[in-house]
Structures are given as C-alpha cells and as structure tokens.
Amino acid sequence: MATGWGAASIPLRIALVVLCLALVVFVIGFATKGWSHRKYASEISVPNLRIPVYVEYELGLWAYDVCYTDRTDYRFGSRAASLARQYYQCTDSDIGGFIRTLPCGDWYHAVQALECLGLILMVAALILLFLYFFVQSIKQRKYLLIITALTFGAVAFIVIGVGVYGSKIKDLHHKLGWSFGVTVGSAVLGFVAGIAELIVLLK
Template sequence: MAGFMSASIWLKIALITLLTGTLLYVIGFATVSWMTLWSARQHWAYGLWEQRACHGGSCGTGAVRYRYSEDWQRATQALEVLGLICNLLALLILLLYMFVDQCRRRNALIATIVFIFAAVFFIVVGIAIFAIKLEERGFSVGWSMGIAIVGAIFMFVAGIMSILHSLGR
C-alpha cells in the first residue's frame, strides 16, 4: 500500500477510475443488451457475442447471426477486443508504476496514457459502428452498451488524471 499512499492525488484518482471503468466495461462487453428492439409480442436484444429473442412467453439465446453478411459485426468485435486489451495493458502498467519502484519511470506513465486513450478510441469507434448499423434497423441502445459507454468515460477520466500527474512530476 505504500505505493498508493505516496502517489499523487491525480494518480490515485486515475487508478480508481481506471479500475471502475474496467469493471463497468467488462460487464457491458460480456452482456447481451447492447441494442434492443421491442414490438407488441416480441423482444430482441443483441450483444457483441450473443443475441436473445423472446416470442410470446419463451426466450432463447444464441450466437449472433444476421440475415446478411455483416462485416461490421466482426469489425465491432475486433475493435472492442482491442479496446479491452489496451485497457488491461494500461491497468497493468499503472499498477506496476504505482507499486514497483523499478517501474516508476516516465516511460511507464507515458505507456499507460497511450494505452488508456487507445482503449477509449477503439471502444468508442466500435460502439459507434454497432449503434449506427442497428439503429438503421430500428434498434435502440440497451443497458449493456450504456454500461460500456460509462466504463469508457471512466477510462477517459483516468487518462486525463494520468496526464495531470505527469505534468506535476
């Protein structure tokens, strides 16, 4: 805990918001309701990996399948996975920067900042593609995408706090 206690307020906020953003994003990433469509007797929910359809009183969940060849779906999955990887790398480097004396170098802090903003970029572009393509078909943003967006906002704040820490060093 000595690393956390001796860190600047900016870095403490960065770590807390990055952890929170990661948790929220993973929940959104893994759940089904990125986009939803309701009708009188039916409900559809699409996530990055699965879809759920409810007709009458029964619901079924399965792998995402579309009527057409959908390269945008694979592009969205790839962008979101890249965002998650960048985010986890940023979190790992930030933890090493804060708690391992040998890693407390400016290069590690710069790498953290770069990975945070790369993660946010990939996540936002993937969300935009997914939302635009399914809104064209009448779908609305679901709670899973909302949580992923909030997670990305927390990550962005962590990036800003990391920059503020680097300016104060």
C-alpha cells in the first residue's frame, strides 16, 4: 500500500489539514486570557480619599488580568487626581488567586482537566495521522480507527469543558470572551476532521 500525501484520499487529506488547524486554534484558546470578562464600578479606599474606579477582569484557564481604570463620570480636584492616577493599573496573576477568592474551585479545575485531556488526545490523533500518511506499518485500518476515536474523544472533552465553563461562569456575572469562542471553533474543526476520518474508515 502506497504512503505519502499523493497516495492519500481526499477526505484523509482534508482530515490532516483541518486537524492541524484545529490544534493551532485550540492552543490559542487554551493559552489566552479571554475566556470571560467582567467590568464593574467600585472604589479604592486610601487615607483621606476614596477613589472611584472601574474594575475589569479578563480570565483565562491558567491566568487572569485585573485592571483598575479611571471612572470618567467622576471628577477629582487636581491634587486628588494626581494621587488617584497611581492606582490605575493592571496586574497579571495565576488563576489560582481568582479561584481562591470565589466559590468556583471545583468546576474550574474540572474544566482545566477536561481541556488538558482534549489537548492530549488531539495531539495524539495528529501524530498518529501523520504516521498513517508516511509509515507503511501504521497504514492499517485499526490505526485509522484509533485516530478517529482519539479525534472524537478530543472533541468530546473540549465540548464538555466549554459547556461547564459557559454554564458556571455566568453565575459569577462574567460574560464569555473571545478565547472561549476560539476554543469552541477548534472543537468544530476537530469534529469536521473526525467526520473526514470516519468517511475513509467506512469505505
């Protein structure tokens, strides 16, 4: 049986290209701090002064940003304004700090674990699919079955993870962000790759 790109069927070529794209897209969503966000008005208390600020949270799976910005609806005197400016800042922290301050540790860690499993299975599926293309001993139906199972398994873990995150984060008054959408997009691409693999498997 011939190996290589030229010898592969069109559905299998589609599977390889789309699965590569799915992995790249997933890693972007997995690693970035745009899973959810929240902005609200608050105050910072300092000696003899209460500084109105907007507090903005930007959450990822592994880290988060919190920014304190000027509330343009409030006006200080010049001296107070100068003092207030030093409190307008952003900090980048490990997500553990956010989890410890709110009752979300169990489900947040579950989402992290599910997305990690999705990543592992997707990487494994892609590696095996490359080998299926170019290694004669791997070009067997049983290996294609394993590749297809790994692909759909990765999609399942990713979808369950984003489902839990999407349903739970709203309880904390956060809105879903772009990284969340990117991760969902990677699951869709992974599903398309799995369907292409399944077409080849069922021939």
